[in-house]
């Protein structure tokens with residue numbers, strides 16, 4: 001999944017990403033096209049979605065004032081390109097939350113009497129810091145229903161795949177105020193629904209609407225908060241799979257701890273978010289079928305990696321977040337756990353590093369692993385594992401950075417000189433492809 005709302009990527013950038021997916025044998029591209037921070041898909045009859053809704057107003061960002069979206073011709077071109085690579089696209093239109101760009105473009109999408117946040121379409125952090133997760137759209141005003149149907153009709157015309165992602169996540173409890181809307185409250189009284197039931201109601205409505213054209217709704221975990229919605233599929237990021245499987249609903253597994261590629265891969269990464277970690281090994285060793293009974297295993301459609309882009313801001317940065325972890329996502333998707341070996345995967349990655357260097361793909365070069373051993377009270381000996389094997393070298397230095405001229409190339413175990421307090425090391429493939437520096441303290445001799 002690539003989030004193109006928080007950060008827009010050009011048609012050529014998307015094509016290059018699809019090329020990399022095809023190399024890794026990934027066959028589904030989940031395209032996050034709308035959110036609070038930008039409506040990126042042209043919808044005929046609603047031009048403001050891609051005028052106001054796709055234009056950031058904040059002078060501190062390079063994209064300030066630019067109107068960035070995909071025309072329907074752009075989308076057809078990308079769909080064709082993906083299809084040639086045997087990749088199906090799952091488009092995502094976020095409803096009913098994460099829809100501020102749409103609400104600001106067409107205020108009539110909001111509940112009757114509700115106060116629209118006084119904000120512009122802008123960067124994730126500006127909106128998040130101002131209001132947190134944004135209030136959801138109205139679900140019943142005739143103009144909203146007409147809009148939703150028009151959007152979905154056009155999305156279904158553009159994307160030939162079976163699944164239509166309708167979001168469904170992160171509607172804050174305090175913002176569930178459909179019962180205060182003169183339009184929504186009528187329906188709620190009629191059907192005996194509470195504010196908490198309304199997302200399930202929306203999922204059922206949209207399931208029936210897209211179902212008429214043979215399509216299936218898929219949504220994030222919270223879409224099932226009010227119970228599973230038979231006939232839809234779940235994309236599990238914070239749970240919900242047992243509920244889905246119980247109701248025979250298919251599941252795409254993408255739990256945060258092993259699937260969120262904007263999370264930190266190794267401490268000190270320059271781009272990923274340090275608040276949460278998602279190491280290469282964790283990604284690789286995840287088994288989406290673990291604990292699933294044999295008769296339900298066919299409901300696990302696969303597992304995916306998600307890249308939100310409030311952190312990664314350009315193509316080089318998304319490459320850094322994606323690789324090599326996306327290669328681990330691909331392998332776990334195609335290989336049963338009992339046939340996987342992380343050590344073997346790491347060994348084979350060395351060839352992928354060379355390939356990515358040749359293709360000028362940025363990736364997170366793995367850091368060396370330093371080990372200190374002291375035997376029989378003698379001076380400690382330093383051993384360093386070089387994760388790049390034959391395609392890279394490890395440089396290290398005592399008490400200073402391995403980038404300095406005095407750094408040494410690691411060739412084998414080395415005695416630690418008396419009096420040094422730390423070793424610092426890094427993996428170097430070439431000038432452009434270097435790992436973070438790792439530092440290990442050397443305990444003073446007793």
Ligand SMILES: [Zn+2]
Nearest residue numbers: 111138181184
């Ligand atoms: Zn309403």
